[in-house]
Amino acid sequence: MKPDEDVGPPVVQIERLWTKFGRTVVHQDLNLEIYAGEILSIVGGSGTGKTVLLRQMLGLETPARGSVRVFGEDISEADADQLQRMRNHWGMLFQQGALYSALTVFDNIAQPMRELRALPEDVIYDAVLVKMNMVGLGVEHANKMPSDLSGGMVKRASLARALALEPRLLFLDEPTAGLDPDLSDAFVALIQSLHRELGLTVVMVTHDLDTLFALSTRIAVLAEKHVIAIGPTRDILAVDHPFIKQFFLGARGKRALEVLDEHEEQGDREHAKEPEN
Numbered sequence: 625m626k627p628d629e630d631v632g633p634p635v636v637q638i639e640r641l642w643t644k645f646g647r648t649v650v651h652q653d654l655n656l657e658i659y660a661g662e663i664l665s666i667v668g669g670s671g672t673g674k675t676v677l678l679r680q681m682l683g684l685e686t687p688a689r690g691s692v693r694v695f696g697e698d699i700s701e702a703d704a705d706q707l708q709r710m711r712n713h714w715g716m717l718f719q720q721g722a723l724y725s726a727l728t729v730f731d732n733i734a735q736p737m738r739e740l741r742a743l744p745e746d747v748i749y750d751a752v753l754v755k756m757n758m759v760g761l762g763v764e765h766a767n768k769m770p771s772d773l774s775g776g777m778v779k780r781a782s783l784a785r786a787l788a789l790e791p792r793l794l795f796l797d798e799p800t801a802g803l804d805p806d807l808s809d810a811f812v813a814l815i816q817s818l819h820r821e822l823g824l825t826v827v828m829v830t831h832d833l834d835t836l837f838a839l840s841t842r843i844a845v846l847a848e849k850h851v852i853a854i855g856p857t858r859d860i861l862a863v864d865h866p867f868i869k870q871f872f873l874g875a876r877g878k879r880a881l882e883v884l885d886e887h888e889e890q891g892d893r894e895h896a897k898e899p900e901n
C-alpha cells in the first residue's frame with residue numbers, strides 16, 4: 625500500500641525477491657516499495673532477514689531471484705562504477721563498524737568526500753565542520769579518536785559521516801542500540817529534525833519500540849520470508865498476526881504505545897495551532 629497517492633515513483637522497489645544462502649531461503653517472493661520522504665521501519669523476529677534485506681538494498685547481497693531497484697536502477701545489474709555512483713546518493717549508519725578506529729572524527733567524516741577525489745581540501749574542511757554542527761558535535765571533538773568518544777558521540781559522528789555526501793536516502797540499522805534512554809531520545813530527535821530539514825527518505829531496522837513509534841511513517845513487518853504487513857503504525861497494530869501481537873502488545877509495547885498516544889496528541893495540538901491559509 626502506498627502512503628499516499630501523490631508520492632511519485634518508489635525510491636526503493638523490491639519485486640519478488642528471493643535471498644538464499646546455500647539451501648537456506650531467507651526471503652521468498654518478498655515485495656516492498658519505499659517512497660520519497662518516508663521513514664520506513666522494518667521489524668521482524670530474530671533471524672527473519674532484516675539486515676540481509678538492507679544489504680540487498682545496498683547491493684551487498686545478490687538476489688537469487690527477483691529484483692531490487694533503487695532510484696529506478698536495478699542494483700544487481702549495476703557494474704562496480706554504477707554501484708559506486710549510486711552509493712554516493714545514500715548514507716548508511718550501521719550498528720558496528722560505523723567509524724574507522726585509526727582515523728580522527730574529522731578524517732572519518734571527510735573520508736567519503738576524499739574518496740570522490742573531486743573536492744579540494746578546503747571545501748572538505750568546511751563541509752566536515754558543517755556536518756559536525758548538523759549532528760550537534762562540537763568542533764573541539766574534531767581531532768579526537770573514536771575511542772575517546774562516548775557512545776552518543778560515536779553515533780553522532782557516524783551519522784555525520786553517513787550524511788557527508790548529502791544523501792537523499794539514509795539506511796539506519798539499529799540506530800539507538802547501546803544508547804541509554806536519554807541519549808536514545810536525543811538521537812531520535814536528531815534524526816527527526818534532519819529528516820524534516822533535509823527531506824530524506826529513511827529506511828530503518830530497529831527492535832526498539834520507542835524509536836520505532838517516534839520515527840516511523842510506515843512499518844513493514846517481516847515474517848514467513850516476506851513482508852506480511854505494511855502501513856502506518858496504527859494499521860500495523862490492528863493486524864492479527866502472532867508476531868505482531870507479541871512484539872507490539874506485550875508489556876514493552878504497551879509502554880511504547882502510551883508514548884505514541886502522547887506523540888499523536890501533541891501532533892494534534894500543534895496542528896490545531898497552525899493558522900489556516
Ligand SMILES: Nc1ncnc2c1ncn2[C@@H]1O[C@H](COP(=O)(O)OP(=O)(O)OP(=O)(O)O)[C@@H](O)[C@H]1O
Binds near residue numbers: 670
Ligand atoms: N553471509 C551469510 N551466510 C549464511 N547465512 C547468512 C548470511 N548472512 C545472514 N545469514 C542468515 O540469514 C538469516 C537472516 O539474517 P539477518 O541478519 O538478516 O537477520 P535479522 O532479521 O537481521 O536478525 P536479528 O534481528 O537477530 O539481527 C539468518 O538465519 C542468518 O543466519
